[in-house]
Amino acid sequence: MAAEQPGQEVCVKVAVGLPGAEDMDRKNTDFIINEDSRSLLIRNIADKGFQENVFVFDGIFRLNAGLEKIYSELVQPAIGAVILGYNVTLLVCGSQGSGKDSVLRGSHGQRGLVQQVLQNLFDEIHSAEKDKEWQVTISFVQFYADGTARDLFNSNHRDLEALNVCMLGLVVEGLDEGVVLGAEAAYSLYLQGARRAEEQNSTLFTLTVEQKGRVPQSAGTVQRSVVQVLDLTGETLPSQHGSHISPLMHALQKEITGDAEGFLPIVLQQALEGNSWTVLFYCFNAQSLSRDEILSALLVLDQVRGLAKTISPNCWDPSKLIQKLRGDVRELRTQLLTSSTVQESAVLRLGQLLKQLQVVKNQSWEKKKEISEVLERKWKCWLKAAPGEAEAWHRQGQTSELEAMEREQTEASSPHAEHEEVRAQKHHMLQVFHAYRGLLEEQMDGLEQRYRKLLEEVIQDAVHLAARNQQLEAENKELNAAVAELREKKKM
Structure with a gap:
């Protein structure tokens, strides 16, 4: 087909x-x-x-x-x-x-x-x-x-x-x-x-x-x-x-x-x-x-x-979509700053656009790879803790997963095996704890960097807006001066 x-x-x-x-x-x-x-x-x-x-x-x-x-x-x-x-x-x-x-x-x-x-x-x-x-x-x-x-x-x-x-x-x-x-x-x-x-x-x-x-x-x-x-x-x-x-x-x-x-x-x-x-x-x-x-x-x-x-x-083109969302965010911010009243719908829309922008950034090829490097340690601990699953995979359906688990439980029923299993579980829990602690630290660092970047974007937008306002004021003064000059000439 x-x-x-x-x-x-x-x-x-x-x-x-x-x-x-x-x-x-x-x-x-x-x-x-x-x-x-x-x-x-x-x-x-x-x-x-x-x-x-x-x-x-x-x-x-x-x-x-x-x-x-x-x-x-x-x-x-x-x-x-x-x-x-x-x-x-x-x-x-x-x-x-x-x-x-x-x-x-x-x-x-x-x-x-x-x-x-x-x-x-x-x-x-x-x-x-x-x-x-x-x-x-x-x-x-x-x-x-x-x-x-x-x-x-x-x-x-x-x-x-x-x-x-x-x-x-x-x-x-x-x-x-x-x-x-x-x-x-x-x-x-x-x-x-x-x-x-x-x-x-x-x-x-x-x-x-x-x-x-x-x-x-x-x-x-x-x-x-x-x-x-x-x-x-x-x-x-x-x-x-x-x-x-x-x-x-x-x-x-x-x-x-x-x-x-x-x-x-x-x-x-x-x-x-x-x-x-x-x-x-x-x-x-x-x-x-x-x-x-x-x-x-x-x-x-x-x-x-x-x-x-x-x-x-x-x-899809991640860079073009990010550029479009940033443009929408700037346009909405300008609308909110120039408006005499607070528009609740516009504020909610701005929040949605900022969330979408961050999600799209995380969906880019490079960002996914970067996030995966953080997850890799945790997932490696999972895979090490489940050797029976890989074995069952290689058998390709010859024995059901349930049967494989039951056989493993039977083989591990001796006191020595129980002792080894407890020790292995303790070792695994320690590995998972270290992995999670490292993951949490990296997530906190990533969160801090993300807010720093968002703050930098806000500051850049504010500076751009202030510069634009100054430019408009200067142009307005020049226009007023030109109008005054024309009026003087007209009186003469």
Whole structure:
């Protein structure tokens, strides 16, 4: 399947994951999958009228097998388009016990989506043009029901703020975003962040892929692609029918009005309607849902599959965007200084522009590299503390992650092993403490430098404004003198 051309209309693709045949509860509802593996027929055995409902999706698979086939059909072509500048969003939905975690991280000898995406992406990058510069960064966010979010790569539980920046879309301010050089390291970091996540909350794992040299006529232009894996935890939302639905379905049933809705609805809206190649994986826990609830969920999935949008590659020039934002800031400052009354809306707009300016500076190629050097020490400690994950990666799905962890626990059950493990944990905690202390010191230095630069810009703007005012006063005096001279000549 070839990648869509720039500006071409595409539709959101939907794949449905069903429990293995041995796990199916056939007491009230019978699932039949057609030979083409795309049609799902639901037959109610208890109904004397023998009622049937048929739904057609882009792919249907069993949770214990078939994921890699669906991946190759629906996701791999999209990942192949990432190196051309396209965004990709993978939505994985389902309540607890639905098998969603196995789709994300793999089980029963099959690799999960995250592992396949990382391997596929870095394979594409390594096989691309050798004369191009590449930079891949990762971040990991957890969402809360009250609309807030926190960084899973940062132990500081501070609230994060999302900004909608022109050319970049939704960008999270203050997020730890570091450079990764390969699929193995990226997957190990993902697993570390996933352990910090709380099961009842949704998460967003993001890879930002940037490339220099794609646009020959503009040396400063950077091609930017974003790959997002959104883990939507299912929940029971209050409704007339008591349906078990996910945040995705909740977002489709109401109008999203903006920032007041919180992080998750905005992210979902961009995934469904924004500039990205989107694939939705929905996992059913058939045993906990009634037939009506299953039908309700399938109807919403059918609605999602019909969503059409236009996708196009992404390029941006950091220096030009910074220059534009600085110009907007100066213009707004001048407006505020020359106005006789304080305009609250203008003040708020100025604050937003200053935040956007700082975010854009941090999103530049060089600044990301600089920030990553600070994060590198902490992430190295994480990777050293998780040798079993790298081993599991090399087995490429031969054994599930859970089985690998259980085997490690069994091997470490002897008293000597316990003593060694305690000593290793103490050593690791000491390393993490030193890394965090160094990171905090560097962050404080960086914060001080950032405020110094902002202060210098304010002073420069004030000096420029004062000089301009003096120039205008001098010109005004000259004009008044010329007018007076003309009046004298006219009297004579």
